[in-house]
Structure formats: structure tokens, C-alpha cells
Amino acid sequence: MDLDTIERKAAFVEAVLFVAKEPVDPQRLMAYLRCADAGEFERILNLLEEREGGGARATVLKRAGGGLSLVTAPGWHEQLKDFFSIRTTSRLSLASLETLAIVAYRQPVTLAEISDLRGVNSAGPVKNLLQKKLIRLAGRKKVPGLPALYATTREFLLAFGLGDLAELPSLEELTELFEEKEQPSLFHQE
Amino acid sequence: MELESYRIATDFFEGPLDLLLHLIRKNRVSILDVRLADITSEYLAYLERMEGINPSRESDFLITAATLIAIKARTLLPRTDLPGEESPEKALISRLFEHDQLQKISRLLQEMEETEITLWRREVIEESFSSREYAIAEVSAFQLSELFFSLVRRKEKEEFLTVAAKSYSIEAKRQEILALLDKEGFLDFSAWIWTLGSLEEVVVSFFTLLELVKRHRVVAVQKELFGPISLWQQAAAN
Numbered sequence: 001m002d003l004d005t006i007e008r009k010a011a012f013v014e015a016v017l018f019v020a021k022e023p024v025d026p027q028r029l030m031a032y033l034r035c036a037d038a039g040e041f042e043r044i045l046n047l048l049e050e051r052e053g054g055g056a057r058a059t060v061l062k063r064a065g066g067g068l069s070l071v072t073a074p075g076w077h078e079q080l081k082d083f084f085s086i087r088t089t090s091r092l093s094l095a096s097l098e099t100l101a102i103v104a105y106r107q108p109v110t111l112a113e114i115s116d117l118r119g120v121n122s123a124g125p126v127k128n129l130l131q132k133k134l135i136r137l138a139g140r141k142k143v144p145g146l147p148a149l150y151a152t153t154r155e156f157l158l159a160f161g162l163g164d165l166a167e168l169p170s171l172e173e174l175t176e177l178f179e180e181k182e183q184p185s186l187f188h189q190e
Numbered sequence: 191m192e193l194e195s196y197r198i199a200t201d202f203f204e205g206p207l208d209l210l211l212h213l214i215r216k217n218r219v220s221i222l223d224v225r226l227a228d229i230t231s232e233y234l235a236y237l238e239r240m241e242g243i244n245p246s247r248e249s250d251f252l253i254t255a256a257t258l259i260a261i262k263a264r265t266l267l268p269r270t271d272l273p274g275e276e277s278p279e280k281a282l283i284s285r286l287f288e289h290d291q292l293q294k295i296s297r298l299l300q301e302m303e304e305t306e307i308t309l310w311r312r313e314v315i316e317e318s319f320s321s322r323e324y325a326i327a328e329v330s331a332f333q334l335s336e337l338f339f340s341l342v343r344r345k346e347k348e349e350f351l352t353v354a355a356k357s358y359s360i361e362a363k364r365q366e367i368l369a370l371l372d373k374e375g376f377l378d379f380s381a382w383i384w385t386l387g388s389l390e391e392v393v394v395s396f397f398t399l400l401e402l403v404k405r406h407r408v409v410a411v412q413k414e415l416f417g418p419i420s421l422w423q424q425a426a427a428n
Contacts, residue, residue, distance in 0.1 A: 021312050062309065069311065077308035089307055094296060095204065097303075101295035117288060119205035119250060160299060161306040169298065171291060178294050 009033050010047040014070070018059075023067025023158070065157035066164055092132075099125035100134060104156070104168060108138040108149035126150065134159060206254035207289040209236060214286070221287050226279055227265045230258040257282055342392065358391050363398035371408065371423040379410070379419040 003009050012033070016024060026041065035041040045068075049061050057073040072080060081089065092100065099122050102114050115122045129135045130150075138151035157164065169177060213229045214221055237248075237255055261279045370377050379399065386392050399421070402408040409422045 060309075071309040071311050074308060076310070080310055091303060091307065092300075094300075097296040097299050098292055101292055101299055104299075105295065117292060119207035119285070119289060158311070159306055160302045161309075162302075174291065174294050174298070177298070 003033060006044055006047060009044045010051075013044060013048055013068075017061070017068055017070040020069065023062075023065050023069040023154075025066070026068055029068070062161070063163055064161050065154045093125070093128075095120075095122070096125040096128050098122075100129055100152070100156070103129070103135050103150050104152050104165065107151040108141075109151075110141050110147040110149055112147060114150075206251045207286060209233065209251070210254070210286055211290055211293070221283060221290055224283070225265075226258060226282060227262040230262045233258055254282075342389065358394040360394060360398045360401060363395050364402065367395070367398060367402065367421070368407070368423070371421060375422075377421040379421050381418070 001008060001012075003012055013029060016029065030038070030041045033041070033044070035044070045061060051057070058076075059070040060073045062069050062071040077089075081087075095118075098118055099114055102117050103109055106113065106117075111123060111126055114126065126135070130137075132155075133153055134156045135150045136153045138149045140146040141149050152165070156162075162168065210229070210233065211221075213232050214224050217224070217229065234255060237251060257278055261277075261282070264277070264279070367377065370382070383392055383395060386395060399408070399410070403410055406424050409424050410419055411422065412419045
């Protein structure tokens, strides 16, 4: 089939994303479709995002981890779990989230630096995050003992729906974000 | 009762910074305005409810208690600040500030995870299928080595009539293994290694296998400990 219309191009992108197991590099798709500019490619993606399905959609376009992929549309989570007989969805513990936050903002960072910032030994959470492939070894710090340095992975970006690390809010934005919301207490009732 | 509530609290406050932040929030002051000397007694009250301090577990709490007492003592004494010396109060407050931001970021990440977890990607289903159908354990490098040395010992006991002067390269073996995997889909490593001609070839093959596993080109699976090891080609990542 010729890729002569924008509709066909959008359908082709969908076909590629359907087959691809990993997010697809948008540059590669642009080059293949011979898009004149980023604007044309964006129109193709918009067309793909706007597909109508009588109010119900199977998948949506996801831009995360520097690539494009198809993910299930919001709202199917419970039924999918039921269909595939998946009982639990594992979430990260608060300790792991804190550790991940430090790695995300301070990378590359050593275990000692993580433990110091958290105020508690963090070997457990680091191991857990390594196993989940959310962080990776990123060389060794040139200080006595040559401690291992940790950095986040693309898996991290995908798991948190981030295009790249720059999409993490800056510390100023974070403060504003939490001033707007009434800060929910993390701690038990006072 | 008192003891009970403290137990719950220690489980909850993972470190002294958590406890301090809790006390600051309870007093409804901002971290930058807090007078640490004022909350020292509250902090110590928490520690006092502890029966029998376990130094290895509570040492972080004790160090912070000592710092708080030192800060309080300094506020009572005439100022003798040396130029260039950072006050312990400032140091602790900047740590608290960082810890507070950390908790905010963690909560943000938690919300993001909560959203993303409901959007399914391809891998999620594949994983749950494979884990239910095979329940196979991936073989660690140590198990592979163990298998290798047991194979080498068996090979050594064999008597060779001829010695072929042939050298093997990892690159050639790599292509051989990948070609076999391409053709057959999978490879019974233990059986295959028996078909090899010499110890040298076994050694080179094994290093090639380790290299392939390391580069995520193949997956080595073993259904039980010391059982036969099978190889699969791993779907190309990128």
C-alpha cells in the first residue's frame, strides 16, 4: 500500500507501533514517511490520536522514554487484570520511591549519597530498583573505594510516563505544585 | 499503651529526619522558620518512650538527638561563632529542607506511577504469560559456571585419540550458536556441548555463551537446579 495520504501514513504508524515491542524512535518514522518537517509528522500523530471508536478506544499513543508506543487506553486496567487473572499490581514502596527520586534528580549518585540524603541506609531499596531495572550502574566514582554510581534507565521514563528527564518538575515548580494542593499529611493522624 | 504507640511510630518514622519533619509540621511552622531548640524536648520525649535502645537500629535517632541538644546548648551560651564554621542548626535545617523536598518528589512519583500503572504496555502481558506457563528460573552466571566445570571434568576423563590443531574464536562460535538458535528456535546447551570436539572448543563455547547472555542476545533457562540448560534467542532490544 502506498503511503500517499496522511490517513494511510497514520495507519502505518499505528501498524508499526502495534508490532514494536520497544518504543519507536520518532526520527526514524519521520525519515521513513519522508515527512517534510516536524509539523507534518505531528499532524500524522494527531490524526492517530484522534481516531474515533464510537466512544470506546483500545489503545492510545504514548510519548515516553524518547519514543512512541501504543498503550491501552485509560479505563481498561481492571478488566485487563481480570481477563489475564492478574491479582495484584505491584507498586513501589515509599522507601523505593524516595531512593528513585534521589537517583532521578542527583544522578549519577552513590549509595552513600542516597543513604545520607534519606537519613537511613538505602541498600535494600537500591537493590530492589536495580532488579526492577528502574536504575542501573553508571560507572564508579573516582573517590577512595570507587563506589558504584547509579542512574535512571529508560524503563524508569516509561514506568512514569516521562518523555525525558527534563520533564521532571524543577524544585521551584515542585514547591508551587505542593502549595496549590492542600498538602496531604504523609503521617498518621495528628 | 504508650509503648505500643511508640512501636508504631518507629516503624513509621524510618529515620530521624522523618520524625523531625513530622514534629515541625505538627507545630505548623515552616522548615526555614523553625527553632530547632524548641522542638528538641518533643523529639527527646519520643525517644524516652523507647524501652531499651538498640544502638544498631536507633543510632541515627540518637545522633540527631545529640545534635539537637548541642544546638539547644549553643543557643543558651553567648555566641562564639568562628568565621567559616557552619552552625549545626543550619546544617540540620538544610538537611531537613532537602528531606522535605524528597518526600514531595516521592509523592509526585507515586501519583505518576499510579496513573501509568493502569496503561498497559506490551511487555506486561508477555511477562505474566511466560511466568504462568513455564515458571522457569533464569540461570545465574554462577550456575552456568558450575555446569561448565562439571562438563569440563567429564570431558577431561575422556581419552582422545587425535589432537586436532584447530583454534576457535569467540566470534565464530557466536555466529554458530546464533545460527543454531535461528534454525532450531532453542538449543539444549548441555547436550550440544557434548558434540564438541575438544576441551578448548568447550571453553571457547562457554565464554561465547556468557558473552551472549551478558549482551542480552540469548536467554539461558533451567527448569530445575542442575537440570539441563536451554538457550533461547532474546528478541532484539533496539
